[in-house]
Amino acid sequence: MSKLWQARFFTTVNQLRDLPDTTAPEIAFAGRSNAGKSTAINILCNQKGLAFASKTPGRTQHINYFSIGGAHVAQHRKDETIVEEIECMMVDLPGYGYAEVSGSAKLHWQRLLGDYVQRREQLAGLVLIMDSRRPFTDLDIQMLEWFAPTGKPIHCILTKADKLNRNDSTNALRQARAKLASYVDEDGIGFPFTVQLFSALKRIGIDEANDKIMELAGITEDGPSAPAELIAMQDSDEPDAAPVTAPDTAPE
Secondary structure: OOHHHHOEEEEEEOOHHHOOOOOOOEEEEEEEOOOOHHHHHHHHOOOOOOOEEOOOOOOOOOEEEEEEOOOOOOOOOOOOOOHHHOOEEEEEOOOEOOOOOOHHHHHHHHHHHHHHHHHOOOEEEEEEEEEOOOOOOHHHHHHHHHHHHHOOOEEEEEEOHHHOOHHHHHHHHHHHHHHHHOOEOOOOOEOOEEEEEOEOOOOEOHHHHHHHHHHHHOOOOOOOOOOOOOOOOOOOOOOOEEOOOOOOOOOO
């Protein structure tokens, strides 16, 4: 089975000063609210309730950490996580894009997201979740441009591919590749950006996404992946992940 199935909740933070003092590589997940980020994380980790959806879209301001390694599989186990044995951190960043939230909340998110993706040394790569029907919104592009100068890789996951026919899927992937190829450094060299189609409902792209995340984190599987039974989940238009340990709270 995939090592991502070992994911368990580690901590949640709302300020950069509270980020965990760990050295394990971090793979961050970012995307617009309703892009299916929570669903993607849950199905990749084979845990239905790992990343929760906020009842009020756009409300969550927290960064949620999930550890890979250092403990038994599944977050319901009560054994203590051995921090020194953690191989990787999956980092669920706040969803963005809702107009209903206050200006102060938006400013907080911008600072939190921008500072994290630009300055966090442990961050090894970014997984950018986008709805395959509406990719590369202004905020998605802002995230790309925040992160690109770091020179670290971005893997784009185009969710809800089951809602596209074959021609539309092919076109969406081709256009996404062309968009990513347009980003080059001052020497004209392209950034390490990749993209794939994904659907939790039709089980499209799960193995590809798993392998890419493992590659970005620099860890290997204990053995070959087994086609074990996955969770039956809908790739629905859900709001993005809320803190795992506490109910959602209003923006400051």
